[in-house]
Amino acid sequence: xxxxxxxxxxxxxxxxxxxxxxxxxxxxxxxxxxxxxxxxxxxxxxxxxxxxxxxxxxxxxxxxxxxxxxxxxxxxxxxxxxxxxxxxxxxxxxxxxxxxxxxxxxxxxxxxxxxxxxxxxxxxxxxxxxxxxxxxxxxx
Numbered sequence: 001x002x003x004x005x006x007x008x009x010x011x012x013x014x015x016x017x018x019x020x021x022x023x024x025x026x027x028x029x030x031x032x033x034x035x036x037x038x039x040x041x042x043x044x045x046x047x048x049x050x051x052x053x054x055x056x057x058x059x060x061x062x063x064x065x066x067x068x069x070x071x072x073x074x075x076x077x078x079x080x081x082x083x084x085x086x087x088x089x090x091x092x093x094x095x096x097x098x099x100x101x102x103x104x105x106x107x108x109x110x111x112x113x114x115x116x117x118x119x120x121x122x123x124x125x126x127x128x129x130x131x132x133x134x135x136x137x138x139x140x
Contacts, residue, residue: 006041030099
């Protein structure tokens with residue numbers, strides 16, 4: 001049976017604070033559902049944009065087959081850093097899994113899904129927060 005190492009945050013995930021206990025429960029349930037032996041999670045430091053624990057988990061990936069994140073929104077915002085972490089996992093013969101979104105990245109082709117999510121997130125930040133989109137489209 002394959003092994004899944006969890007990865008959790010103690011800071012905001014996509015604008016919400018999710019208790020580590022909840023993140024670990026979701027990851028454990030995901031592992032059970034996907035026939036993975038759940039290995040205890042690495043907990044990232046609270047400092048903004050810190051990925052020291054993630055870096056360590058990616059570097060020392062011999063003890064697991066998949067790194068299981070609570071959410072895809074825990075990845076670095078920087079395209080190059082995010083791609084580096086994920087590509088290194090793939091190069092080491094590992095996969096990345098995202099429990100909430102039920103996404104599995106096991107090939108270079110799968111990386112495009114992650115890129116699309118982050119591109120959509122970036123583009124959505126340009127939509128005015130308090131605008132009435134209906135009136136914008138009706139006036140065209």
